[in-house]
Amino acid sequence: MNTFLMTYQNFNVILFIYLCVNDFHYAQVWDIVEKYDTGCTPGGGKDGMSVFYDAGLLFESNTASGTPYRQVSNYKEKLQRDCCLDGMRDTLLSYTCERRVEYIVDGETCAAAFLHCCKDMENQRADSKVESLQLARSEEDDNSYIDSNEIVSRTKFPESWLWSDITLPACPGRNPCDTTSLTKDVPLQDSITTWQFTGISLSTTHGEDSESNLALFLSLKSSLSLFLYVIPFYCPSHLKGICVGDPLEVIVRKEFFIDLRLPYSAVRGEQLEVKAILHNYSPDPATVRVDLIEEDNVCSSASKRGKYRQEVKIGAQTTRSVPFIIIPMKEGEFRIEVKAAVKDSSLNDGIMKILRVVPEGVLVKDPKIVILDPTNKGVDGEQEEIINSGIAKKDLVPNTPTSTQISVTGREQVSALVENAVSGNSMGSLIYQPSGCGEQNMYHMTLPLIAATYLDKTNQWETVGFQKRNEALQHIKTGYNRELPTGKRMGLLLRFHYAKLTAYVAKVFAMANNLVAVQTPHICEAIKFLILNAQQPDGIFKEDGPVIHGEMIGDVRGADSEASMTAFCLIAMQESRTICAASVGSLPGSIDKAVAYLERRLPSLTNPYAVAMTSYAMANENKMNREILYKFASPELNHWPTPKGLVYTLEATAYALLALVKAQAFEDARPVVRWFNKQQKVGGGYGSTQATMMVYQAISEYWSSAKEPEYDLNVDILLPGRAKPERYNFNRDNHYATRTSKINDINQNVKVTAKGSGEATVTMVSLYYALPKQKESDCQKFNLSVQLIPEKMDEDEKIYKLRIEVLYKDKERDAAMSILDIGLLTGFTVDTKDLDLLSKGHARSIAKYEMDKVLSDRGSLIIYLDKVSHTRPEEIIFRVHQKMKVGVLQPAAVSVYEYYEQTHCVQFYHPERKGGQLLRLCRDDECTCAEENCSMQKKEKISNDQRTAKACESTQTSKIDFGKRA
Known part of the structure; x- marks a missing residue:
């Protein structure tokens, strides 16, 4: 065993120079010591020797080197001691010790003492910062918590899953058996929720003779434990081998977990508050460490730090919200991840969700169309066109993506609508048309019917895929079946009260009869109704009944409405003639009477719509x-x-x-x-x-x-930045084809050259984000007023009333079916109870509402109005709840338009600013994260060699700047 001798003294040896002075008291010495304490190495010290050295102790051992001796000058004269003391004092001046000596006027002896002590203290201060900026134990080393890196975040939150077919093995040796089994492990998803499992079994032999029961043993695995459930199946004998399982509810939860609340989308540059809701189902209160993980292009307290950490307390069997302020700096999809661990426990959770960030402003699609016809429009058989978007820069939101799509189509266009209508996707510029009342349901049937009829007659199914035809026919069948009577239900439209609507249904059903099986009575009963209830003795068709969706029948109610109405019904009868001639004996005579009336009436018509329909x-x-x-x-x-x-x-x-x-x-x-x-x-x-x-x-x-005449057309498209043009040829075999190019810019010249015979259409569509603006000229059809009225302003949640008034400007009629497209402010949700009250009951003021995430990239509320009065404003009022705090909140838009005449009237709203003017937390067009430009302390231990290497580093991404004094 080694022995050692330790001696210690209560003062740093440098202070002995003061103890020789009789008028210095003990307390005064300590006052001076504390004043000039350099504060080096707080905590336990960087190593064992530093513990003694920092405490002013001398350590000696026969096996260790011990603490270094401190060399101190002994100044005997009072002047020298005073000059030395002055040299040890730190000042705010940036002068060096040599520069400070120049101001001494008390002789060379004083100057020498001053310089010596100044340099000595300067070296001590420098030495105290050499090895580490922070040697004290930090929160990073707290072993009371699970390491954040060991926490696995939950990321999968599907609404439904486990669509799976399982084939059970046959009995061994083909002998009858009571049971057969197949093991399949199914991992649960990450949602903390209640899942409902259902199952259906099919068997070629089971259940043929009597009712029986089966059971499915379902094994579910999660990260916490294994669950075993039994789903009983009831197998009625009349279903011959079909067994249906009762729904099974499985509750998935953890003793401690996080619920992260994010808006559907956020606008770039908005400062918003997201909340991590901590749920503690433990019977004990807990201290929880919560980490917000850094994400590029999302400004937060975690920026440039890796994570932002805070410690909170949560009671037993309770929840607590932990708010974080973030600012998305770019558009796109970004991860928001939060991790939490309970102190002195294994309980932990992590969650990561995607925040969708969209640019400011409104996405605009601006088309330009040019017809290519070199034979008639060209020079010497060649036509050259220069196309440019021509969009003013003042209309663009700065630093947002722009693009231009250029498409060339042969003389016969198969538009995107055809393919969308066939597939059942969103109908492009047409609004989404939901199922519901009979008139709305006809939309679902009409659009695929248009596409299928068109593609059949022009033999162009190849352009959208032959397999799409079956999909189109299925959509038509679905729409048709919804109109049919079932049991006591009379069907949605087959109640034949109104002539206009009945004629429309007869026309659509007659067209559908060429594609799917339509029962003849469903067409011919409609024709009978028109003849018996709507036609007058002179051949005219009359009706005063309303049609909510007037857009379905066109301008039948306009000027010369009697002629238009008669022509509309006559066309429906003509297109149904081959189907109903045998069952409706009065059909030929009815047609003749209507034709005779129109023949007399045609010369006096003044409405071009009525003239064209009658013709x-x-x-x-x-x-x-x-x-x-x-x-x-x-x-x-x-x-x-x-x-x-x-x-x-x-x-x-x-x-x-x-x-x-x-x-x-x-x-x-x-x-x-x-x-x-x-x-x-x-x-x-x-x-x-x-x-x-x-x-x-x-x-x-x-x-x-x-x-058509001979068709052989060559088209060259030269895009900006390209050396060679893209070349296309259109002929009789591909005259319906479309060729598309794209550039990620706008306002660029595109050169199009066409040679040969025939025609083509060039469409340039510019996509860009425009700053929101509203002018009186935008509201040509409607007067629109939007108010956001505070109702309840609590700290945790604010509630507003959104009050909308809309008036149709026409002097003679109400607007037909109209659409209110209400954009929602970031962090706001609508009160669906209020909307249910408006849309249900006998005195409902709106026809229907739905939340839409297809038409709008931010998500919006769509309200359908059966009509909008032209005499007094229609009022829609409902509550909206601010679930999240948003700093630089961007305004939201409300637009109204008549479905049949889509001239939009737009107004903007905001809780604090009238008209929703945009505010920016930026300088000019640049927005940066406030956290990012501050240098952050490196918490790792860095050697002097590493510092030297870093100081000399100079690359494109890393360059060191130097200052005179740190």
Whole structure:
């Protein structure tokens, strides 16, 4: 055993120079000691020797080197001691010791003592910072908690899962047996929730003779434990081997877990508060360490630190929320991850969810359309076009993505609407059309019916995939079946109260009869109703009954409404003639009377819509009057404008095209088809269901009957930054094809060159985010008022009333079915109880509501209104709850438009700013994380060699700047 001698003294030896002075008291010495304490190495010291050295003790051992001796000058003279003391004092000046000596006027002896003590103290201060900036034990070394890196975060939160088929093995040796089994381990998902499991078993032999029972033993594994459940199956004998299991509920929970609350989306630059809800099901209170994990491009307290840590206390069997402030700095999808561990326990949890961040402003799709026809528009058989987006920079939200899509389509367009309608996806620019009342349900049937009829007549299923035809037919069958009577239910539309709606149903069912099995009575009973209840002795069709969704029947109620109504019903009867001639004996006579009325009425009509519709009805009887029809055509003779807007113009032109095709006037029809190519909306469609149906019906009739001239067209597209153009050829075999290119920019010149014979359509669609703006001119059809009224302003939750007033500006009529698209502020949710009260009961003020995440990238509330009054404002009021605190809250938009005439009126709202003007927490167009630009202390131990190497480092991503004094 080694022996050692330890001696200690209560003072640092440097202070002995003061003890020789009689007028220095003991307390004064300690005052001076504390004043000049350099505060080096707090805590236990960097090593064993430092414990003694920092305490001012001398350590000697026969086996260890001991603490170093301190060399101290002994100044005998009072002046020298005072000068030395002055040199030891630190000052705010940036002067060196040598510079400070220049100010001494008490002689060289004083200057020497001052410089010596100044340099000595300077070296001691430097030495105290050499090895480590922080040697004391930190929270990182707290062994009371599980290491954050060992906590696995939950990431999978599906709404449904485990869609699985299991085939049980046959009995061994094909002998009858009571049981057979198959083991399959199923890991549970990460959700803390209640899952409901259901099962159906099918057997070729079981249950043939009598009722019996089966049981499914379900083994579920989670990260916590193994669960074994039994699902009993009831097998009634009449189902012959089909057994249905009772639903089984499985509760998944942990004794301690986190629920992370995120909004559906956030806007870039918004400062918002997200909450981690801690749930403690333990019978004991707990101290919990909570970590917010750093994520790139999300500014938070964890930025540049790796994690932000805080410690909270939570009671037994209780919950507690821990808020975090974050600012997403870029658009995209980012991880928000929180981990928590209970002190002196193995309980822990982690959760990670994705925050969707969208740019400020509104996504705009701006189309430009150019028709290529080098034979007629070119020079020497060559047509050259320079296309540019031409979007003003002041309209763009800074630092947001932009792109341009350029598509070239042959002379016959198969739009995105066709493929979407076939697949049942969102209908592009058309609004989402939900099932519900009978009229709404017809939308589900009409759109795939349009697409399937068009593709059948033009033999173009190859463009969308032959397998899509079965999908389209299934959508048509589903819509048809929803209209049929079932038991005591009379069906959604087959109650035949109103002539307009009945004629529409008969027309759609007659078209569907060419594709799916439609029962003849369902068409012919509708025709009987029209003849017996709506037709007058003089052949006219009349009705005063309302149609909520007026967009389904077009401008039948406009000027010359009696002629339009008669033509509308007559067309439905004509298109049903081959189906119902045998069962409806009065059909030929009814048609003749209607034709006679329209023939008398046609010369006096003034509404282009009524003229076009009547002309088509007359053309079906070989009695079209071309002179009267073209009296209302445009000067270019390619469309029939109506005073009520583009959607009605499209319908009128479609009826006119049908009349021309029926009359075999293909030369006259050709420019009309070309005009339609220029009117299509981005994503397909023509603005409403009725307009789209009529346009596609007319175009499909044209292409199935017309004989086009020779077609061989070469198109070159030179994109900016490309050396060679993209070359396409269109001919008779691919005249319906579309070729697409894309550039990630706007306002760039695109050069298009066409040679050869034939036509094509070039569509340039610019996508960009625009700053929200509203002008009086934007609200041409509606007056819209939006107010956000505070109701309850608690610290934890704020409740507002969102009050919307809307008035239709027309002097003569109410607006038909209209849509309110209400954008929600980040962190706000709607009170569905209020909306249920508005949409249910006998005095409901709204037809339907739904939360939409397809039409809007931020998510919005869609409210359907059966009508909007033109005499007094309609009021919609409901509560919204602010679930999260958001600092720089961006405004949200409310828009209203009539479904049939989609001219939007937009207003913005915000809790604090009228009109929802944008505010920015930025300088010019640049926004940076406030945390990121501050240098953060490195907590690892770094040697002098590493510091030297880092000081000399200079790369593109790492460059060291130097200052005169740190």
